[in-house]
Amino acid sequence: MRHPHTRTSRRRVVGVLAVSLLALGTAAPSVAVAREQRSAPTEARGLALTPPMGFNNWNSTHCGPEFNESMVEGIADLFIEKGLKDAGYQYVNLDDCWALPARDANGRLVPDPVRFPHGIEAVADYVHAKGLKLGIYTSAGTKTCSSTGFPGALGHEENDARQFAEWGIDYLKYDNCNNQGADARQRYVTMRDALRDATGRTGRPIVYSICEWGDNKPWEWASGVGQLWRTTHDIQDKWSSMLSILKKNLPLAPYAGPGHWNDPDMLEVGNGGMTDTEYRTHFSMWSVMAAPLLIGSDLRKASPATLGILANKDVIAVDQDPLGKQGTVVSSEGGRWVVAKQMKDGSRAVALFNETDTPQHIATTARAVGLPQAPAYTLRDLWQHRNYNTAGAVSATVPAHGTVLVRVSPDRHWSKNPPAVELAADSAPLVVAGRPAALTSTVTDLGRTSAHDVSVSLTGPEGWTVRARSAPRAHAVPTGTTLTTRWAVTAPKGTPTGSYDLTLRTSYGSPAKVRATNTTTVTASVVVPPPAGTSYLGDLPWMSATNGYGPVERDTSNGESAAGDGRPITVGGVVYAKGLGTHAPSEVTYYTGKACTKVSADVGVDDEKGAKGTVSFEIWADGTKVASTGVLTNAMAAQPISADVTGAQVVRLVVTNGGDNTDSDHADWADARLTC
Known part of the structure; x- marks a missing residue:
């Protein structure tokens, strides 16, 4: 049962906003910059020593009516x-x-009395009674970022900071809209000083989250x-957004640490x-990057799978490690990423991340991620919550867009654990219904010890037939050796196309x-052989x-929203x-089954976008790029593109953003044809 709202005064814990100071330049400083150069009080250095963890409503509600007092308390x-x-x-945390x-x-x-009829202070009391903390939002401008434009803090920093502290706010997200062109450092330093003064008056320490979107390289000055x-x-x-942000944040590891986070x-x-x-990749990589973990989904609707990801304590421990190191890239060839994070206990958290659209073998070693030479190591799989021993190999076959996250340590008790094994399939089979498809x-064995009495099984959906064509068992698989099994997989006749x-x-x-057991999922695609002759690709599945x-x-053309909204x-x-x-x-993939010879089209940016749009078109046959246009713009007429795809199982039509951004990149494959 919820506690009733109260307006009684709360006892406040005396504290000081943690800020360490950084000079902004060599020129004669302004008053605000001079303040910034003062040393922070020693007792103020204990705020956000690990990345903040919590909730923010924006991603799930924006300014919708469901964002209100009841939701926040819920x-x-x-x-x-x-x-x-x-x-x-x-x-x-409350957003805009x-x-x-x-x-x-x-x-x-x-x-807003409709959203928060009892006021923010009462909500803070409610949240604090749960042993939690309340955050709030404003902008370093005259108005906030929503289309309505609520009052921003520019010119009101001292009063707003004092008001937040009096309400019992513990965290401020300070956005960057409507800033009137004022210097970013100046604006953010001014609010920093206002928060410091409010803390001195009220004893309310407030975590300060700078949200200027990386426009002014805050990692260079904001610590x-x-x-x-x-x-x-x-x-x-969406995947493309998360991936783009991940790649931008990874190189900034040197700037992160206790009390100052990317x-x-x-x-x-x-x-x-x-x-x-x-989503497991998203959570894994944010944790390896020592990023703040702020839940952006509506927890009232969260599935067990969502809660299982968000509450994984093994993964959270990587993010919250007190050493405060952000993970660094060990390798990234071909979209196969190895990112390693040094941990306070001397272990390493290692993410094997597969950026690509097909399963990938990703491997590194204990030495490569910075561990000392040892007879063997303990390897803990942080999603399976199991311990293994390894002779030094850290390796897995990682599903498309997936991440295997492990923690490796030179533990002298390694022999108590079974050997780590890598379980893999040679391909994601393409299955024509009623015909057997091969899979291996x-x-x-990656361990220091042998695997004994090894068995392997493969099962498919109900009605599918799976038969082993070579031995699925071995008495032992010694260190560094492999049990290989060939399979025949058959989908029943009439099985619809799609992934299984x-x-x-x-x-x-x-x-x-x-x-020990190890399980992985292999995705089979039920496909239809292409028709003989020349067909329009728009008519084919x-x-x-x-x-x-x-x-x-x-x-x-593409209408950017629902199916069928194009011109x-x-x-x-x-x-x-x-x-x-x-x-x-964009990427569109067709099964050609080694039966086709040519793909052709006239390509370009659709006229509906005026003078905007820059794109590049590519045709891929299996894993090889066989044709490309270079960058095309709206000012250009349609360009012909064709490719010899003889012998290819799969053809992919790929469009990139031309190397800049995705604004107005409406890309047409006009008269696209396949000859088989």
Whole structure:
């Protein structure tokens, strides 16, 4: 049951806002910069010593009516009920739209009485009674970032900071809209000083989150101003956005540490735009990067899978390690990433991250990630929550867009654990219904000890037939050797096209008398052989299609939203009746079954976008790029593209953003044809 709201005064814990100071330049400093150069009090250095963890409503609600007092207090309840507080989450943060559009006669901010009928102070009391903390939002400008434009703090910093502290606010997100061109450092230092003064008056320490989107390289100057700073523009709930932000934040590892964190924006886990595999990657990589973990989905609607990701204490421990090191890139060849994070206990957290669209073997070693030479190591899989021994290899076959996250240590008790094994399949099989397709599985011993009594099994959906064509068992698999098994997989006749999961599982023993299992999913695609002759690609079924905005359209341009919202394909004033309408970045994959010889099209930026749009078109045959256009713009007429795809199992039509951004990148494959 919720505690009733109260207006009684709260006892406040005396504290000081943690800020360490940084000089902004060599020129004669302004008054604000001179303040910045003062040394922070010693007792003020204990704020945000690990990355903040909590919740922010923006990604799931924006300014919708569901953002209100009841929701915020309900989130605090769920932190307790779902074990999130126990997992480390502390902050329940309000984003934009909590205030009225105008200040009162005294220049004070006024909470929206419809959204927050009891006021912000009462909500803070409620959250604090749960042992949690409350955060709030404003902008370093005259108005905030929402379309309504609520009052910003520019010129009101001291009064607003004092008001936040009096309300009991513990965290301030300070955005960057409507800043009137004022110097970014000046604006953020001014609020830093106002928060410091408010802390001195009220004893309320406030974590300060700088949100200027990385525009002014805050990692170079903000460690003396706030406890965290955004390194990128806003995240979106889709793979391409998360991947782009990840790549921008990874190189900034030298700037992060206790009390000063790179912030690649909030978590999208559970909002529905990515798969659970992609969300596990999102959570894993944010943790390896020592990023703030701010839940951005509505926990009232969270699935067990979402809560399982968000509450994984093994992964959270990587993010919250007190040494405060951000993970660094060990290798990244071909979209196969190894990122390692030094931990206070001497171990390393290692992320094997697969950026690509197919399963990939990703490998490194204990020595390569910075561990000393040892006879063997303990390897803990942080998603399976199991311990293994390894002779030094850190290796896995990682699913498309997936991440294997492990923690490796030179533990002298390694022999108590079974050997680590890598379980893999040679391919994601392409299955024509009613015909057997071949697949080969491997079980490789990575441990210092042998795997004993090893068995492997492969199972498919109901009605599918799976038969082993070579031995699925071995008495022993010694260190560094492999059990290889060939399989025949058959989908029943009439099985619809699409993706289907096969389960590959191995079971084995060890000298330590411990039985272990390992399971992975292999994705099979049921495909239809292409017809003989020349066909329009818009008339054929594709295996998969990804698109920057909205779905790929058949025979119309891309409308960026719902299916069927496009217009006639038009490039350079020429209208085409047939083709594919896409938006960069885009990829459309077709099964050609080694039966086709040529792909051709006229390509370009659709006329509907005026003078905007820059794209590049590519044709890939299996893993080889066989044709490309270079960068095309809206000012150019349609360009012909064709490729010899003889012998290819799969053909991919790829569009990139031309190397700049994805603004107005409506890319048409006009008259796209396949000859078989």
